[in-house]
Amino acid sequence: MLRPRISIGGRCLMQSRLLSTTTPKAYQFKNPASPPDTGYVRLTNRGLISITGADSATFLQGLITQNMLVANDPKKPTRRTGAYAAFLNSKGRVSQDAFIYPVPSAENNEWLVEVDKDQVPVLLKHMKKHKLRAKLKLRALEDDERTIWSSWNDHSQQRWAAYNLESESASTSFSQIIGCIDTRAPGFGARIITPGSDGLRTHFPDESQLTGDEVGLDSYTVRRILNGVPEGQSEIISESALPMECNMDMARAIDFRKGCYVGQELTIRTHHTGVVHKRILPVQLYTENLDSTAAPVYDPSAELSLPPAGSRIMFTGPRRRGQPPGKFLNGVGNIGLALCRLEMMTDIRLGGREETDGETNQETLYTPGKEFKVSWTTETEQQAEVKMQAFVPSWVREHIQSGGVRKSAPIGQPPAISTTERAQKMLEQLEEERTQRN
Template sequence: MSESFYAVLNDRAVIRISGPDRVSFLQGLVSNNIETVSATKSGYGALLTPQGKFLFDFFVYQQDEDSLLIECERGENGERAADLFKKLRMYKLRAKAELADVTDSYDVIAVFGKDALTNLFDDTAPGTTGRIADGIKAVDPRLSAMGARVLLPKNSLAEMAAIGAAESDAESYHKLRVTLGLPNGSEELEIEKSILLENGFEELGGVDFKKGCYMGQELTARTKYRGLVRKRLLPIAIDGPAPETGTLIMNGDKEAGTIRSVHGSAGLALIRLERVGEDADLVAGDAKITISVPDWVKLPETAA
């Protein structure tokens, strides 16, 4: 039996950017190389403060020869998407680019499970992109193991049954996501505080160090080339009562990290690498915490 599932992610929004300056406009803002986005390749990146701290992360797809689509956080009442839209509009200035919130036109869908990519792609490299009906399908640009992302026009979910995917829910998607160690925007990253390289953006293809200037580039580059990564967002297993987000993880009387999200008995935590070793006895509240390091994560040699 095929192990392929889909979940509609109602916490996601879609913004369209069209016009002749759409690529150059985003290129000066976003941490990744927007020039590589095409009909066959999608991307993942972030918008930072001028000081290099996290504001938004998102996926970028080519809708057609004149338009790009940004898939981003929606926020509980749409506020995160609205804030990103306002920020982009503020920076647009004289650029020949038009912005439109097209969230109501699309379902954003995650396809996951062992066979998630089988009926969608021949090439399963991250970011591989194609068409599905009147929508877009892409291998998750961060990590193929996460499956695929699909943007379909509303009322087109029958396409999911056509590829052999069974209906699931967003929580099942998030449980897999945290097990793999992938952040979900402001759920795990602190706005105006978090640093990309502490949260896996380099390994997950969310930063291009050769593309040239973008907002917040200086801190991101300095963090990499001076080896300043001392914390990492890592998957955790929770044995005991689920701690609240923000709960400190303790190793004896020393702070070893902070819980960033919890989904069932799994979650993500920002871990202070120097405080964690093979003999670590970690707790958060009344729960025992076990850290895992996914294969894709590259820790500093002194912390490996």
Template sequence: MAPGFLSNLLRKTPTIAKLSNRGVLSVSGSQASEFLNGLLSTSVPNPPSGPFFSAFLHAQGRVMYDVFLYTTTTPTGQPGYLLEYDTRASEAQPLLSMLKRHVLRSKVKIRDVSENYDIWTAWGSESIPEIPRSWNWARSRVVEPVWEGNEWPWGTQNEALTDRRAVGMGRRLLARKGDKPPEASTYDVGAEDDYLLHRIALGVPEGSSDIVPMQAFPMESNLDIMGGLDFRKGCYVGQELTVRTYHTGVIRKRIVPVLLHQPGNPSQITGSMPQFPLHLDIRPMRIAQAPEDKPTPRPRGTGKLLSSRGQVGLALLRLEHVAGVLNKELAFEIETPGDGKIWQASPWWPSWWPEPPAEEE
């Protein structure tokens, strides 16, 4: 369950915010759908059905970029795509050069149009309807959303997307540079930190801070739950390890939201919080005494703190350790660099998170 004070931090009115560190690439041409289908982790319908969320994987199955793919119409009236991605430098090859390396003789044109667009996100309005979804659980504990009805779940509007990564995420919008989307006339204009708190509360990782390029595995980063993986499509870069994990592996880690607090009572609100650096180690520590006839080894492995804002953040944690903390057998500890102060991180499951079937518990 989310900490009770979290609702006081989140905006309660329809809100729109502009996002930074995001770029846009235009992908057009008669073979654009076929070209992207061979690279993205989800199927690309031809002709396009609408926008969607997806990812580019490395050949070894790790995430290079999580992306939003929007539909658009080119100046010549032909259908095309706009790729939104995190532009911050990382170990991954720059997306534009990576895509151009794969073009070869395909009838595809790729160009950077970041200077033409601003990226906005909107949430909190009842006018953004939810589509009921159920969940498919694989033996590996991979989870896939199943959408009800025949509607394209991500919407069909050009240069806009209904964000189905989690229940309540809202919409994603492209606007011409310097303009505001129509929603800005009726929504409150918030800050990017408001959006950060919103997605932390819903347990949604995004960009290189949370889904570390060339290191993150897609299912550990919740790409399966967020609808960013297709385990039944044809060949694409990174497919082999991803599908093998689906069929024969076990998901041992997930990104979950955490409450950051001083050791002791997690419900106590701390007035002043440090700015936690990215990717601090999170150590599981045993706090419950094991029965004498059942010695329990010291928990091994560490987690990583990802994006954070004040007392809440996202963390990549071992699921067995999360279960231990929720059962009050373990505690997660973080040591801040410089002063060596110890903090604790208490995880919770977002209310929308899929419940495993009884036989999988």
């Protein structure tokens, strides 16, 4: 009987196992099940901060990468939809990844900020440092005040509402329930914030409003990794990672046309003049031979030890001098996320690359069949090693090859291909790939 496997963006090949089973029997691996096509999860690892007051919108405008103002609409000075965003430090490094939600009220001056739960006191301290004389109040919400959910339906075309962030349909906003489309990957789903600690079915009893069943947080983590979506400061390393390296430009978390905010200078300079050499990508972990696949394949029965977070990825074979190909961030079973140097670990070739006559650059460029590994010492002082292969999701590849936002049409001129047309094209590709897998 075949073991269940799941992949994204390509065929899933079943000819042989990816992993070795030499792990001692005394250690029992308990990997989560493959995530369902439809479902929802209670995000107990995330916390909320409330910002209320007349200056709340302008206060956030000066701190986050997202634009709090609706362009070309004087009647709606602040955005009415939630959005993915980031708080940066003065050097342009990500301090926290966050979701920003407007709370519907007559004054429209209340916002909720969602971050990693252990980052709530850190972000509160950061906000208070920049509060100065702004007319607002900051407060961390208790766990039973509101609940954070992630909901998805892989068969629903509503996923492309993510490309219209200022649309009324792009944000759930009625009664005390708020939320937004999760734009970090195509079709990734929606974020929902409900009052109290009741289950999501209490608020959405109709199957047409909410499909699927509740799953565990670990299955949601598997889904994130398969889609190449990092979350939290265990994967987006605080004060170290650049927002574009964390794919925040593709996730619509950065408005490159907005005014000044903390960390803007380096972000804009990289956007206009620099090349993003590193990005967070999904990786396949294995110890023997890797089947040829177009996307990472998750095997819940895999018995594989994971490298420590932050481990350096190295080339297999003779050790080479120079910068390492990447850094391992997090994993589940036989899949993970890694910060990868694109030209070393993938077939992506970047423009503006400095050419030299030395052999080092040619040796470190990626070629088909080249393997990478992570070696480390376990708690029992034994040497462990695992191989890994990086994958570039189709939407990431398209963004890089098209030059990203930098090559978009000038203001006032229509783009060569509309966002809706591009989204529909990607939708057709994903549906064709799903048909091939089935």
